[in-house]
Amino acid sequence: MKKYIALIMFLLSLLFLITGCSEKEISNNEQEEDGLSLDLIEAISEEWKSSGHQYAVTVTAGRGINCARCHDGVGYAEQLAYADVDFLPEHQAGIDCQACHTGFGKERIDTGLAELPFMSEPFQGGSGAVCASCHNGNNNPDTLFTQSEAGELTRYSYPHYGMNSALLTGQGGMEIPGEEYLVSIAHSTIEDSCVTCHMPVTEEGYKSHTFKADLKYFDQTCGSCHVDQTEKTFNIGGLQDEIKEKLNKLEKAILDATGAVKIETGGGAFTYYDAQGNVITDIPHEAYVATYNWRLVAEDGSFGVHNPLYAKSLLEKSYNYLTGEDL
Ligand code: HEC
Ligand code: HEC
Ligand code: HEC
Ligand code: HEC
Ligand code: HEC
16 A cells, blocks of 8 residues: 555656646746746736726826826837827726836836926936836926916916825925925935835835835835834824924915815816805915915825925925915
8 A cells, every 4th residue: 555655656746747846836937037936926916906006097088198198008108109199098008017017117117217397307216217207297387387477377287196206306396486495305316216115125025016105114115214213104203294284274374365165176277166166266376386286295195205395395485475474
C-alpha cells in the first residue's frame, strides 16, 4: 500500500514538472519575466475597482474631446490623436489601466511633465504628472479675474471639480494682482507629488491603486517629514479644522455681500439665489473672486493639506478683498 502511494506521489510530481504546476502559476512564470505576476495584477485591479476611476461618467457622453480628454479612458490616452476631430466615444470607458499606462498617460508618467491651464511652464510632478493632467480645475483664474473686473464675464464660472494641482502647486487660485501669496514649498516639491501621498507602497511592495490618501500609511507618507507627530492624523497642527472654520466665515461673508441665501453650482457656473428663490444676476466682482476661491479650497478635499500656506492665504486675502477686514 505504501509503495502504491509513493508511486502516485512520484507520478504526480512528474505531472507537475511537465505541466509547470497549476494554471495560475504558469501565467505567473510567463509574466515574471517582465517583473509582473498575476497576483500583483489581481491585487491592483481589486484596488482600482474600489476607486471612482472605475466609473464611466455618463454626463460627459456625447460632449466631445473637451470632456472625454479627462473623463474617458480612451479619450484621455489618445487625446492628441483625437484633438482635431470631434471625438464622441460610442461607449464611455472609465479611467482604466490603459488610460494611465498607454499613450498620453504613459507619456506623463515617463516625462514627469504636465501642462496645466494656470502655469506657463509645464508642472514637474514626476509620476504624479499623470494625476495633475486631469486634476487641475480646467481653468485659468487670471483670465476669469480680468474678465470679471472688466464686467465682461458671461457667466460666473467655477473651478472644475478635481482642482487639486491648482492648490498643490500654489499657482491655481484666483489671485488679486499686486498681492503676495504665501506658498508651502515642502508639499509642492515632494518627489512624484500626488503619487507619493496617494499611491504609497503596500506591505507587499507595490504601489497601491486605491488612489486614496490613506491614514494607514501615515508613517510612510507624512511621518517621514513630520517626525514629531505622534498621533496619526492628517489634521496636523489643527490645520484642517482651521481651514474649515475659515471656509464657513468666508461663505457667510459672500452671502452677506451678495444678498444670496444659497449658491448652487451646475452647468459650469455659480448661481446665486435670494430668499424668494430668484436668481441674483449682479454679483460684485469681489464677491465673485471670493466665491471662486471658497469653492476651490472646499472642493479640493484636502482642507489645506495640499498646500497649507497657500490655502490659508487664498481664503484670508479673498475675505479681506470682500469685507476690508481680517479673517
Ligand atoms: C483621465 C483623468 C484622470 C487621471 C489621469 C486621474 N484622475 Fe483621479 N479622478 C478623475 C475623475 C473623472 C474622477 C471622478 C470619478 C467619479 O467619482 O466619477 C477622479 C477621482 C479621483 C479621486 C476621488 C476619490 C475617488 O476614488 O473617487 C481621487 C482621490 C483621485 N481621483 C486621485 C487621483 C490620483 C492620485 C491620480 C494619479 C495617480 C489620478 N487621480 C489620475 C480623473 C482622473
Ligand atoms: C482637465 C480635466 C477635465 C476636463 C477637461 C473635464 N473634467 Fe469633469 N472632472 C475632472 C475631474 C478630475 C473630476 C473629478 C474630481 C473629483 O471627484 O475629485 C471631474 C468631475 C466632473 C463631474 C462630477 C462628477 C462626479 O462624479 O461627481 C462632472 C459632472 C463633470 N466633471 C463634468 C464635465 C464635463 C461636462 C466636461 C466637459 C465640458 C468636463 N467635466 C471636462 C476633470 C475634467
Ligand atoms: C502631502 C501629501 C499629498 C500630496 C502631495 C497630494 N495629496 Fe491629495 N490629499 C492628501 C491628503 C492628506 C488628503 C485628505 C484626505 C483626508 O482628509 O481624508 C488629500 C485629498 C485629496 C483629494 C480628495 C479626496 C476625496 O476623497 O475627496 C483628492 C482628489 C486628491 N487629494 C488628489 C490629489 C492630486 C491629484 C494630487 C497631485 C496634484 C495630490 N492629491 C497631492 C495628501 C496629498
Ligand atoms: C490614474 C492612473 C492609473 C491607473 C488608472 C492605473 N495605474 Fe498603475 N500606476 C500608476 C502610476 C502613477 C504608477 C507608478 C509609476 C510607475 O511605476 O509607472 C503605477 C504603477 C503600476 C504598476 C507597478 C507597481 C509597482 O509598484 O511595481 C503596475 C503593475 C500597475 N500600475 C498596474 C495597473 C493596472 C493593472 C491597472 C488597472 C487595474 C492600473 N495600473 C491602473 C497609475 C495608474
Ligand atoms: C517632504 C516632507 C513633507 C512631507 C512628506 C509631508 N509634509 Fe507636511 N509639511 C512639511 C513642512 C516642511 C511643513 C511646514 C512648512 C510649510 O508649510 O511649508 C509642513 C506643513 C504641514 C502642515 C501645516 C501645519 C504645520 O504643522 O505646519 C500640515 C497640516 C501638514 N504639513 C500635513 C501633512 C500631511 C497630512 C502629510 C502626509 C499626507 C504631509 N504633511 C507630508 C513637510 C512635509
